[in-house]
Amino acid sequence: MSDRILEIKNLSVAFHGSTVVREVDFHIDRGETLALVGESGSGKSVTALSIPQLLPYPQASHPSGSILLDGIEMISASKATLLKMRGNRVSMIFQEPMTSLNPLHTIERQVGEVLFVHQRLGGNAVRKRTLELLEMVGLQRASERLTAFPHELSGGQRQRVMIAMALANEPDLLIADEPTTALDVIIQAQILTLLKDLQSRMNMALLLITHDLVMVRRIADRVCVMNQGCIVETAITKTLFSAPTHVYTRTLLNAQPKGNPVRIKGDSKPLMQADKVSVYFQLGSGFLARKRVLKAVDEVSMTIQTGQTVGVVGESGSGKTTLGMALLRLIRSKGKIVFDGVDIQGLNNKSLKPYRHDMQIVFQDPYGALSPRRSVRQIIEQGLRVHEPHLGDDELATRVDGALEDVGLDSTDKDRYPHEFSGGQRQRIAIARAIILRPRFIVLDEPTSALDMSVQAQVVDLLRDLQARYQLSYLFISHDLKVVRALADELVVMKDGIIIEQGRASDIFERPATEYTRALIAAAFDLEVVNKTSANDGKN
Secondary structure, three states: OOOEEEEEEEEEEEEOOEEEEEEEEEEEEOOOEEEEEOOOOOOHHHHHHHOOOOOOOOOEEOOOOEEEEOOEEOOOOOHHHHHHHEOOOEEEEOOOHHHHOOOOOOHHHHHHHHHHHHHOOOOHHHHHHHHHHHHHOOOOOHHHHOOOOHHHOOHHHHHHHHHHHHHOOOOOEEEEEOOOOOOOHHHHHHHHHHHHHHHHHHOOEEEEEEOOHHHHHHHOOEEEEEEOOEEEEEEEHHHHHHOOOOHHHHHHHHOOOOOOOOOOOOOOOEEEEEEEEEEEEEOOOOHHHHHOEEEEEEEEEEEEEOOOEEEEEOOOOOOHHHHHHHHOOOOOOEEEEEEOOEEOOOOOHHHHHHHHOOEEEEOOOHHHHOOOOOOHHHHHHHHHHHHOOOOOHHHHHHHHHHHHHHOOOOHHHHHOOHHHOOHHHHHHHHHHHHHOOOOOEEEEEOOOOOOOHHHHHHHHHHHHHHHHHHOOEEEEEOOOHHHHHHHOOEEEEEEOOEEEEEEEHHHHHHOOOOHHHHHHHHHHOOOOOOOOOOOOOOOO
16 A cells, blocks of 8 residues: 555646646645645635545636546546545545535434445444544534534534544545634644544545644644645745745745734723623423523623723634624523613614614625625615615715725725625625724624635734724624734633633733633644633534
8 A cells, every 4th residue: 555645746727718726746645634725715725626526627627737546546537436536535624514514404414424325324323423423523412413404503513513524434535624714722622633633543644724824833744835826835844834935935924913902092981781691592392392491691791892892702602603693682682781871672673773773793704694696886885775775876886985995995896796706805895894884883703714814914904993993892703812812902701601701801811710711822822722621512
């Protein structure tokens, strides 16, 4: 058996005749981890998808190159050969589990299908192996999740299901395309430890595609850096981080959120206040389900000043997003919610409408949050049409142009559609849609988690600039503590629906009071990771 599991030589990829990946060369040996890094659009995922031949052929083509997987040429392989190789010899973890999992099938059925197709397991054997896989990837209460649908799980839980499916047949090569994007830092560390353990036990090769350089330094043996469809540098991981030779590599290594949070004014007053806010979800249906209640948020109290950013951190399922949705009155909750001195908890939809103008939200996934059928202009002006219907077309156009300029986009972009933009540009469009109403309070729900490091830094700078210019108040929800440190004046740490630590962000980062917070900080800043902290599997 050859030590070399994958060899790519002179590989080029074209779409409709336009070349996007040029003459790529790299190899991976059994048991080795190779990281493929670079910004969005550099060609990482296109290169990876070429290995199992999952590109949209014939729109995609290979003008040149060879892909040898354990000595078998994949580019010219027959359909029967590809079906045999996919899943068994090479498997893939995709970046966005919500679009990769079938929304109409339960978790048990989707994992079980992999086992049935490739191993011909059936009945109790499928159920037993499915449970083993889900427990192996850290999905607690796995037996209760078997009948769940993807939308009933948090982002981190869905990603764990995807990893379980990919590992079901113990492949020789595992391609992981941003496998921990949706996971908090502690679960990231646990998943990476899991992948390394499995890799050692199965002598499995791992191709890791990521923009997370902390992850690369932690587990990769070698690194290939891609830029504009070409590999510009290949090196042993330690060498690349200590002595990068290419200017683009040095730019990547230096690209991380920097700077300090915007200081609030001395006369700043409370804008958003939560007093013992709780959100409970009933689990299941019927008479017996009345006693099964998930406490997603349990008596949380906090205050956000005018012009202040409060960061909320914690594991997937800790209640961060649920808290943000409750403060905006987008889901039902108990407790007191006061906005600018007015108790909005008891207001009906009609009475609440004027306050919607002042409260906005930016979601985690800009592609999913923006309608693909609407132009940028239609997306951004929609709020104005609802809240300021008296505006004429000329005034609408002027306001849209101003919002685009505020977020660093050209006003000529307004007649384009979301799919024509990069991930970072789409997130800027989502921010423009929120700020065009000149709100006073914005919930930012993981707005940088899917973005490259350099784009993250740009978005952080943008958010600080907008905050200083318009005295915006932010509730910034994130599992990326580096981004939180650059933005948040105050920090709230949540676990199991409750606040376990709260105070000035600088104080908590320097002197965390709880073991859980210390584990979060250690994992985020590449310190000694505390693996004994268990994952919470409640829905966020």
